[in-house]
Amino acid sequence: MAQLKAIASAKIDSFKQDLIAVSSDIWKKPEVAYEEHEAHQNLTNFLEKKGFTVERSYTGIETAFRATFGSGRPNVCVICEYDALPEIGHACGHNLIAEAGVAAGLGLKAVLESSDAPKGMVTVLGTPAEESGGGKIDLLGNGAFDEIDISMMIHPAPYSILKPIFVKRMHLKIKFASKTSQDNALDAAILAYTSISHMRQQIKTTCSIHGIIVDGGCHPNLVPDKSVMEYEIRGLTTSDAHALYKRARTCFEAAANATGCQVIMDNPCKSYDDLNCNSILADLYLRNVRDLGVVDIQETKFENGSTDMGNVSYAVPSIHPMYKIGNGEMYHTRDFKSVTNIPEAHSTTLQWAKAMAHTCVDVMTGEGILDKIKQMHTYHNN
Numbered sequence: 148m149a150q151l152k153a154i155a156s157a158k159i160d161s162f163k164q165d166l167i168a169v170s171s172d173i174w175k176k177p178e179v180a181y182e183e184h185e186a187h188q189n190l191t192n193f194l195e196k197k198g199f200t201v202e203r204s205y206t207g208i209e210t211a212f213r214a215t216f217g218s219g220r221p222n223v224c225v226i227c228e229y230d231a232l233p234e235i236g237h238a239c240g241h242n243l244i245a246e247a248g249v250a251a252g253l254g255l256k257a258v259l260e261s262s263d264a265p266k267g268m269v270t271v272l273g274t275p276a277e278e279s280g281g282g283k284i285d286l287l288g289n290g291a292f293d294e295i296d297i298s299m300m301i302h303p304a305p306y307s308i309l310k311p312i313f314v315k316r317m318h319l320k321i322k323f324a325s326k327t328s329q330d331n332a333l334d335a336a337i338l339a340y341t342s343i344s345h346m347r348q349q350i351k352t353t354c355s356i357h358g359i360i361v362d363g364g365c366h367p368n369l370v371p372d373k374s375v376m377e378y379e380i381r382g383l384t385t386s387d388a389h390a391l392y393k394r395a396r397t398c399f400e401a402a403a404n405a406t407g408c409q410v411i412m413d414n415p416c417k418s419y420d421d422l423n424c425n426s427i428l429a430d431l432y433l434r435n436v437r438d439l440g441v442v443d444i445q446e447t448k449f450e451n452g453s454t455d456m457g458n459v460s461y462a463v464p465s466i467h468p469m470y471k472i473g474n475g476e477m478y479h480t481r482d483f484k485s486v487t488n489i490p491e492a493h494s495t496t497l498q499w500a501k502a503m504a505h506t507c508v509d510v511m512t513g514e515g516i517l518d519k520i521k522q523m524h525t526y527h528n529n
């Protein structure tokens with residue numbers, strides 16, 4: 148097993164300059180959710196040249212891709228993200244996530260080509276629109292994870308965390324429409340806003356609900372016949388968020404009843420689930436990253452954010468470790484962007500990418516490990 152890990156690491160080292168170049172190109176040309184055309188092109192061309200079977204615009208999502216090598220099971224999946232933030236570019240370092248996914252994929256391909264190759268295959272999955280849109284939710288819906296046994300990705304951050312806590316996030320759109328010319332739809336929105344603000348005093352401290360009025364009428368001379376609100380609900384777990392969603396619904400319905408309006412609530416379909424880290428997989432990752440010389444890594448930490456990897460983590464056993472780059476700059480800032488394309492960040496990314504490849508080697512070669520990981524997954528989901 149150690150020999151296979153050494154093969155993966157050596158391959159990643161040998162492609163270091165190419166990997167940095169791909170990542171730098173993505174960083175220099177930031178593209179936002181679902182518009183990552185050049186990143187998609189760069190990554191798929193690169194993987195194809197390196198001998199992967201590449202499917203561009205995978206499952207009909209223009210900027211998604213799948214690159215595979217090998218066949219059969221287990222099918223281990225390493226995930227790339229590559230979308231940027233509007234205005235401030237790669238201030239979340241997704242260029243590094245792409246670099247890590249491709250690096251781990253190359254390492255595993257070398258393992259599968261070696262004389263001691265284990266059974267199975269590697270999938271490098273290109274998942275667009277993490278920052279907004281939830282590309283992984285689309286991919287899940289299209290069956291992209293159906294044949295996958297485990298999945299993993301790593302994310303740069305101001306600190307290193309093995310099992311970060313990401314919360315469940317639901318996005319709601321609420322429309323009030325008056326039934327007669329006398330019903331005031333803005334009143335309905337104001338009532339709902341006030342009810343929810345009062346309710347907020349009696350919710351779990353780990354939950355939150357906040358919203359805005361997007362449309363409150365067009366002229367003071369006219370009784371507003373429609374109004375539109377948008378809300379976000381966050382909870383530590385999916386069930387916490389759903390419980391809060393139910394309470395919020397009653398506020399919207401009561402406001403509609405009181406004002407004689409009709410309420411239409413879109414289903415919060417593309418909500419981000421909390422992150423369900425598989426602890427057996429995480430422990431394997433920890434051992435591997437420590438063997439590579441990383442010492443400073445916290446077990447867990449509450450991140451007041453969300454990721455569409457949460458949804459994946461409920462479908463297949465997954466991990467999403469975060470690793471320190473820079474000097475404490477917080478992500479989603481211009482300061483963080485300034486450290487996502489520097490030599491130190493690339494080196495750290497490749498070190499942590501090796502640990503992904505090594506963890507996949509453990510899963511592919513370790514007697515009974517995959518079964519244990521899957522048992523833990525089923526146990527946690529029930």
Ligand SMILES: [Zn+2]
Nearest residue numbers: 239241277302
């Ligand atoms: Zn991010």
